[in-house]
Amino acid sequence: MKIVLAPDSFKGSLSSSEVTQVMERAIKDVDHSYTVVSKPMADGGEGTIEAMLTSREGKKVNVQCTGPLGEPIDSSYILFNSNEAVIELAEIAGLTLVPTQKRNPDHTTTYGLGEVILDAMDRGTKSIMIGLGGSATNDGGLGMLIALGMKAWDKDGRPLSGYGSNLHHVQSISFEHMDKRLKDVDIKVACDVTSPLCGDQGASVVFGPQKGATDQQVKQYDQSLHHYANIIENNLGQSYQNIPGAGTAGGLGFALLTIGGQLNSGAKLIGEAIHLEKEIQEADLVITGEGQSDEQTLYGKAPGFVASLANKHRVPVVLLSGSLSSDQKSLNNVFTSCFSIVNRPLTLEESMNEVEALLYEQTKQMIKLVGAFSKR
Numbered sequence: 001m002k003i004v005l006a007p008d009s010f011k012g013s014l015s016s017s018e019v020t021q022v023m024e025r026a027i028k029d030v031d032h033s034y035t036v037v038s039k040p041m042a043d044g045g046e047g048t049i050e051a052m053l054t055s056r057e058g059k060k061v062n063v064q065c066t067g068p069l070g071e072p073i074d075s076s077y078i079l080f081n082s083n084e085a086v087i088e089l090a091e092i093a094g095l096t097l098v099p100t101q102k103r104n105p106d107h108t109t110t111y112g113l114g115e116v117i118l119d120a121m122d123r124g125t126k127s128i129m130i131g132l133g134g135s136a137t138n139d140g141g142l143g144m145l146i147a148l149g150m151k152a153w154d155k156d157g158r159p160l161s162g163y164g165s166n167l168h169h170v171q172s173i174s175f176e177h178m179d180k181r182l183k184d185v186d187i188k189v190a191c192d193v194t195s196p197l198c199g200d201q202g203a204s205v206v207f208g209p210q211k212g213a214t215d216q217q218v219k220q221y222d223q224s225l226h227h228y229a230n231i232i233e234n235n236l237g238q239s240y241q242n243i244p245g246a247g248t249a250g251g252l253g254f255a256l257l258t259i260g261g262q263l264n265s266g267a268k269l270i271g272e273a274i275h276l277e278k279e280i281q282e283a284d285l286v287i288t289g290e291g292q293s294d295e296q297t298l299y300g301k302a303p304g305f306v307a308s309l310a311n312k313h314r315v316p317v318v319l320l321s322g323s324l325s326s327d328q329k330s331l332n333n334v335f336t337s338c339f340s341i342v343n344r345p346l347t348l349e350e351s352m353n354e355v356e357a358l359l360y361e362q363t364k365q366m367i368k369l370v371g372a373f374s375k376r
Contacts, residue, residue, distance in 0.1 A: 004037045013352050023320075043300060043305070045090055077119075086130075140224075143163065197254045241254055267301065297331065318335065318339070
């Protein structure tokens with residue numbers, strides 16, 4: 001039996017690679033003869049680089065850049081074949097880099113992402129993939145664009161820097177001094193959501209609160225992003241703000257569209273890069289998973305993408321999750337079966353502390369059942 005393991009991370013507990021290691025150990029303890037192929041997944045957020053490195057040999061590039069709060073930080077990205085870069089926003093302006101008590105979109109910036117893009121171009125990179133999940137920012141990519149050469153001014157003609165609070169004062173911009181090399185670089189953007197820039201489903205309303213935005217700030221940012229986007233679109237003569245994914249990472253998706261970026265499903269981009277479909281096509285069983293599963297799992301998240309490939313090739317696909325929505329109907333329409341790894345009453349803290357043992361035991365029990373039927 002060939003089993004493909006393609007889980008996302010159990011956020012806050014195990015990386016996707018660690019999840020596959022636990023699953024594989026459980027499977028081998030049931031039957032050592034099973035062939036196990038590990039393909040750790042991600043959807044553009046934390047773990048994107050790690051997932052890419054499971055199938056390709058890359059070079060880690062260390063770089064100092066501006067962190068989400070404007071302080072210098074040490075970060076890194078990956079180079080493949082000296083001309084392909086993979087950048088993970090979570091490593092540059094991620095929410096986990098900002099202490100809870102300091103989370104406020106007024107004080108965060110995407111400037112560091114622009115600096116890392118410049119570093120990659122300095123090394124001759126012609127193709128850049130950027131994973132946008134897990135951001136701490138809501139600046140509409142203002143910081144990144146300024147780092148790349150865009151100029152922005154307030155109503156009195158004073159130049160603006162790239163923090164979220166500056167977004168409310170943008171009255172004019174110029175792309176005249178943007179780095180010319182951007183025109184020759186293929187930028188692929190890995191998104192895990194399809195939100196437009198503004199409105200009830202936009203960047204500020206849906207994701208602002210988790211970044212520390214108050215109700216008043218959410219309303220203000222939604223209005224300011226719309227105003228800012230109109231200024232840029234009038235300058236470029238093209239509309240971007242309603243494209244699905246423009247609202248990703250606090251509007252960074254929008255900013256990347258303005259410099260030629262192509263927004264894609266992060267799970268799809270990563271799946272293609274690690275040749276996931278080929279392995280699934282030849283499998284007898286696929287196992288995926290994540291920390292928490294609900295209807296959103298089916299819209300851009302890694303397990304939903306894995307299930308779509310398994311269904312395409314008529315391979316059974318099982319979802320192992322830290323917790324499952326009480327309404328599993330939508331999940332059961334896509335996955336062959338769904339299981340929570342929690343096997344007794346536990347608090348969230350207890351579950352996270354015991355996640356490895358819980359995942360091991362549930363994987364083992366599931367494989368024993370599959371094995372019993374396969375040998376009949």
